[in-house]
Amino acid sequence: MNSMVQQLCPVQSCKKIATDTFLLRFNSPDIVASAQPGQFVNILTAEIGKGPLLRRPFSISRVEDNIIELIFHVVGIGTNLLSQNQPGDWIDVIGPLGQPFHRDADYGTALLVAGGIGVAPLPFLTNDLLKYGKRIETFVGYRNAGQVFTKHLQNVRIATDDGSDGFHGNVVQLLELFLNQNNFQKAKIFACGPTVMLKALTELAKRKSICCELSLEGQMACGIGICQGCAVERTEDTAKYALVCKDGPAFLSTEVNL
Amino acid sequence: MNSMVQQLCPVQSCKKIATDTFLLRFNSPDIVASAQPGQFVNILTAEIGKGPLLRRPFSISRVEDNIIELIFHVVGIGTNLLSQNQPGDWIDVIGPLGQPFHRDADYGTALLVAGGIGVAPLPFLTNDLLKYGKRIETFVGYRNAGQVFTKHLQNVRIATDDGSDGFHGNVVQLLELFLNQNNFQKAKIFACGPTVMLKALTELAKRKSICCELSLEGQMACGIGICQGCAVERTEDTAKYALVCKDGPAFLSTEVNL
């Protein structure tokens, strides 16, 4: 199991890197020590009474020395407060949480697929897969060119909904095109993004018989498996629901009903 | 009646001036135009969801050109948030509110008496009384020397609970000493401070037969007379309660039962 901790961590920097997108770096040797790609942290975005009640979950985007990096979109009050952090501020973090991506399976090429801010966990994953000596092809979809962020990724292909950068269309269509043009012996998809994208991807992976692992989101209260809030339906009969925070966030596309 | 407004006002500065004490300056030509000594403003200390629900009332401490000055103690979450304002921030203010001090009555010497942060409305009052040509004697009581703040006041005498500055004792004792040593024909007390101090002062004013006007505090929800929350008991029979926000905050010591 994880050796998770709850810590006050010093913010190193918090910078806007694309439209409504921020890169937050904070110091936590303890979390860095045990973090693996696909895991997440759960952050108190403000002191009690000065912001929303619940913590907010974010994928670990990269680790470097003793630093954890997060990439996030400002979508509501919690992410708005988080984006206001400055060097010298402290944030209350629990992590690392959840099960990492299963990176050690039997495949040659890793197809990394992200929609929007789903790109967040990919830099950490990329770095790790390179160690395993895997070939990496990355596909990222955004609404428009203003959102594009591809740092620390390998062999990136971009899709935008409005065609303002790269392929004009969604990222699953882009991946399908690529799969039609290339013939893989053994590939594995690692994906993160909105549910509608993950559904389409599950469908594609099935048609193409490619193993596919999805990093899910889910409304969370605790993030550590005690509230039973973040249920996702399983496909097998053993137990009806899995917990995104404890059994995931990474699941095989064949394991869950989205 | 007041011509009160609700406005987003730009913060000019927010500085620590004594232990846990801040001076906040913001711009509002409209509030300055109608503000009178003893009136207050009601401030939203944070956007909805990022702080406490209710507004916080503060006496207008001084006006200068288009600037309103407040002096406040950090005692809880609202004042803590308010103290974090920086030049360029905006605050949502309703004001000016309440009835001003009755400065035009028939008296020669104004005895200004404050306990702790009750000093806040005195600079504005002092400035105004000077226009009326009144003689001013000011008595301020603090817990210790670290809290002392006497800028823009006239003929100041200080009392501290621990004797670290001025008279060792409370401000009502100090005033009594002064009254025993001096003989006034016509004096009027203007006072602001904690209820326990105002009670003692009421008692003293009665013994010495000096007219005494108190600026009260009271738990407020609206600050404008619509919630009936800030009741204070009247001494006369006409109506049992007065509203601190609408009928006050300044009341004659003979008008109210504290």
Next chain:
Amino acid sequence: MTTLSIGSGIKTSFTLRGVEFKNRVFVASGTFGYGDEIHDLVDVNRLGGIFTKSLSWKPRSGNPPQRIVETASGMLNSIGLANIGVQTFIEQKLIYLRTFNTHIIVNIAASSLKEFCDVLSLLEGQDGIVGYEVNVSCPNVKEGGMNFGTDCKMTAEITSHLRKLTNKPLIIKLTPNVTHISEIARSAESAGADAVSVINTLVGMAVDIKTRKPKLSTVTGGLSGPAIKPVALAKVYEVAKAVKIPIFGIGGIASTEDAIEFLLVGAAAVQIGTMNFIDPAISVKIADGFENYARENKISDIGTLVGALDADVKFSVIQSWL
């Protein structure tokens, strides 16, 4: 009062017992005074209507201070229905209220059936009042102080008596502090109410741990504000499933989005309470918000949102295991 729909072509108005209200946004009893103190800060004429502070037969001075406590995203109040009494209201406030280009609904509170009837009868003769809201969250002195609104029979009795006295809209304002609010609502409906208002405040309290005394002089008080919105929505939903008469949805509304939630679960209109204290212009912002929402979603009549919740019927309010 003829501008029932705005230039935009969106129908914002609705009708209750023949009275047309220009829109579906109202201010709640006790949170807007009589409209006179606050009109500097908000254009009251933009509202569907004003529910006055509760009026009783005699003036009530209210409870001793402390009457207000702030709580997490809410507040407790124990005003004690402080009010000027119905006679003074007629003499001093009504003339001024008549000058507003919006509808005035008088909220009535009483401690006996007779007092309810007396207050309403006195108001019946007056111009400028379009209807009545009856605050049944009051103790019935005859029944040892038992709250009228917690009992179906007492609620029905008040409603049917008042129904005989007026032909104007009669709205019963329900307390949420009951096991089955839908049963109380049904009693009011059967007894002739034209609408129900849902909800009044939740009973709550707070303690000063330094003095070890209750913060409110009356020990307990009424909880309001955003904290109670989820409870209020569930109560409106429960009532909407039980009665056919319109519902005024109340409780913690702080934004247009909140107000639309109330319409969707079945409220025909909303009342804004506590948030008037924080943002006096909130009600007009929500009236504007309704129109903007309708425009963006190509809705020609705000009324089509009422009860438009897309809910799975197999779950009901009481049956789901929490």
Next chain:
Amino acid sequence: MTTLSIGSGIKTSFTLRGVEFKNRVFVASGTFGYGDEIHDLVDVNRLGGIFTKSLSWKPRSGNPPQRIVETASGMLNSIGLANIGVQTFIEQKLIYLRTFNTHIIVNIAASSLKEFCDVLSLLEGQDGIVGYEVNVSCPNVKEGGMNFGTDCKMTAEITSHLRKLTNKPLIIKLTPNVTHISEIARSAESAGADAVSVINTLVGMAVDIKTRKPKLSTVTGGLSGPAIKPVALAKVYEVAKAVKIPIFGIGGIASTEDAIEFLLVGAAAVQIGTMNFIDPAISVKIADGFENYARENKISDIGTLVGALDADVKFSVIQSWL
């Protein structure tokens, strides 16, 4: 389990039906799992005890997602009492729980009287369980889904049957969604309960205005967190006036100060719920907070705070006009 008072000389412990608890701070059912996932983040041995997630006879998979909604200073949940079932609990969790140096109280949920009895009977044979908390906020399948805990008779019936089956502390956990919680508490007391837990969650809901669907799959859910603290305090106060048995105070506790409020209004001990999610160490911080408070206020036994509210008796919960 012998450290009943800490080195400071302050008595923190209390006794219920012969069981001594090391202090008055517990974690609430459903908000701490079975203590295994969270013990990295908090020293569970510092707690008065752990109330387990509700257990039913068979495993329950729970409600479909979405099960959680954040609200103003609170949250709604509709977990659907997802649990591993009593048999699996005994086989898989109890062995581990026994290693904790704190007391385990098993919370039981069921949809029939028989199920309540079966679950308790099975647990009776097991070591490491000091008592039972009975979650009566469940639908009674026989009575058309009516909530057990909203009815005095059903509450008494469950209590008296379970009473016959065990000699351990039997605690009935009450729902706040009733008109007079004190009446339900009295039924439990008369039927032999050793204590009551007050309160479970308030019924609430939330709507997604974009999809026009309820946010929770079950439409309504249970509201918890700081938002409900004032309601919970008033309910504990009402119950404390009505019964002589001890009360576990629950609802929105987020700090030592909050917890002391509950003691003062009459709770013998407190349970921390939702705030475990936000700060997993909160319960231990409150246990420490109690001792610090006692030290600062020269109190030798935390128990002297229980019911020490200095309240004006002329006001009662129901009589005050809000």
